[in-house]
Amino acid sequence: MQEQCRREKTNKDFLDGLLEYEGDGKEGTDRISDQNAVVKETPRLHPPIPLLLPRNVMQETNLMGNLIPKDTQVSVNAWAIGRDTECWEDPMSFKPERFLGSNIEIIGRNFEFIPFGSGRRICVGISLAEWVFHLGVASLLHYFD
């Protein structure tokens, strides 16, 4: 019980600290995308849904010389794309700084980085999930000096 009260107090201090944050001198999207570097690098290397959701091909399709018959079930391997040496330098290393100053976004318009899918059926929970990522990292860091 005593432990729980102590934690409540520290959480309040932590939230007060966030409210008092005056910025780091960077403005607008620069600062936002820099803060997102860890949040982006994590699903690049470890996408929570590695094959995204399965899709059905609605009509016979020729994809880069490969004929895909109608009604074939296809998956997009976001896990492999995130580790592709043609797209990423040193892909197996966890390097959030690769996203610093980069305009690669998580919202499905950069096909080398699609942990939430892309296009019409992109994840609708993307904004909520992004905030939960931040909350998770912040809660974890909160317990370290």
Ligand code: HEM
């Ligand atoms: C770590 C968190 C999450 C990840 C990695 C994730 C990932 C995905 C992926 C890969 C898809 C398939 C997109 C495609 O095939 O192009 C998807 C679809 C979807 N997601 Fe998420 N998601 C997350 C969180 C959420 C949350 C929090 C919600 C709701 C509050 C949500 C709701 C949905 C729905 C409804 C779809 C189906 C959209 C459609 O088919 O039109 N997701 N998600």
